[in-house]
Amino acid sequence: MAADLHCHTKLSDGSVGIEDLIIIAQKSGIDTIAITDHDCIAGTVRSQVIGKRYGVNVISGVELSAFDFDAGKNVHILAYLADAPDRLEAICKKTSVARKRAGQIMMLKVAAKFPITSDFIINHASGSTNLFKQHIMHALMDAGYTDEIFGDLYHKLFDEDSEANILAPTKYPTVKEVIDEVHGAGAIAVLAYPGKFDNFDEIDKYIELGLDGIEVWSPYNTPEMVEELTKLCKKKKLLMTGGSDFHGTYGRKTVTLGSYSTPQEHLDKLMGYKAKKKRAQRKAEKEAASK
Numbered sequence: 001m002a003a004d005l006h007c008h009t010k011l012s013d014g015s016v017g018i019e020d021l022i023i024i025a026q027k028s029g030i031d032t033i034a035i036t037d038h039d040c041i042a043g044t045v046r047s048q049v050i051g052k053r054y055g056v057n058v059i060s061g062v063e064l065s066a067f068d069f070d071a072g073k074n075v076h077i078l079a080y081l082a083d084a085p086d087r088l089e090a091i092c093k094k095t096s097v098a099r100k101r102a103g104q105i106m107m108l109k110v111a112a113k114f115p116i117t118s119d120f121i122i123n124h125a126s127g128s129t130n131l132f133k134q135h136i137m138h139a140l141m142d143a144g145y146t147d148e149i150f151g152d153l154y155h156k157l158f159d160e161d162s163e164a165n166i167l168a169p170t171k172y173p174t175v176k177e178v179i180d181e182v183h184g185a186g187a188i189a190v191l192a193y194p195g196k197f198d199n200f201d202e203i204d205k206y207i208e209l210g211l212d213g214i215e216v217w218s219p220y221n222t223p224e225m226v227e228e229l230t231k232l233c234k235k236k237k238l239l240m241t242g243g244s245d246f247h248g249t250y251g252r253k254t255v256t257l258g259s260y261s262t263p264q265e266h267l268d269k270l271m272g273y274k275a276k277k278k279r280a281q282r283k284a285e286k287e288a289a290s291k
Helices: 018-027 044-054 085-113 118-123 133-142 152-158 175-184 200-208 223-236 264-271 273-290
Strands: 003-007 032-035 057-068 073-080 188-191 213-217 239-242
Touching (some): 003 057, 003 073, 003 239, 003 264, 018 032, 044 057, 057 085, 057 175, 073 175, 073 200, 085 118, 085 175, 118 133, 133 152, 175 188, 175 200, 188 239, 200 223, 223 239, 239 264
Parallel strands (some): 003 032, 032 057, 213 239
Antiparallel strands (some): 057 073, 073 188
16 A cells, blocks of 8 residues: 655645645545654644544654755755654754744745735744745735745745845754754654755765665656665665655645555565664674674
């Protein structure tokens, strides 16, 4: 059965609530999902409780933002199956505070450019743990200045090469900090959609930092990328996952839940990964002790 391991809700920058997302999964015949809101674990327990009600297995997850300062690139790490999700709260909060500051600056800049108020923009982020670009664009849509989230106006306001951009700097943790925090919480670290941020040249470096897997099946990875990543994962013995990066109407691409998914074979490997690692560690310790 399909397993969509990359989904977003209203808690971050998705347009659909947790229960509605789970109902969509159930009616679509998707029996396993992971809710991976950006730098937010607030819905972990609730989503699993609701999932049981509808017969959908909800794997605990979160998408953590990082920055590779050497490469000058954004990097997103998906953290799955944390033994102690609360241990990820600190890094989530740190990023959330930084994003909130940037969001407030951008909101004020938009309110200065267009005849809308900050409160009007904030209302569009109701239910979210933060203010995202999609919320600002939704407010501008409702005010009649555009008819789409990711159109010309979005690029004018949020592209770095636009002279009229309203971007505010957001400081993200390093990739090492994120992977270390993920492992500290007893979770599995998977590189999200390397095709989106062109993270291919840095993958070997991230493996050395402890990366456990790569999101192979994604709307941001071309068929050629999927082939390349599959070969790499097999060679390096990395986990392979897949997900739609579902955001509802707030998505950059038009995708349905489950349109990109994790095959059962690889879902089984993900679910048994930590136990396998522990067995290998015990075996190594035993062999070392007998020498």
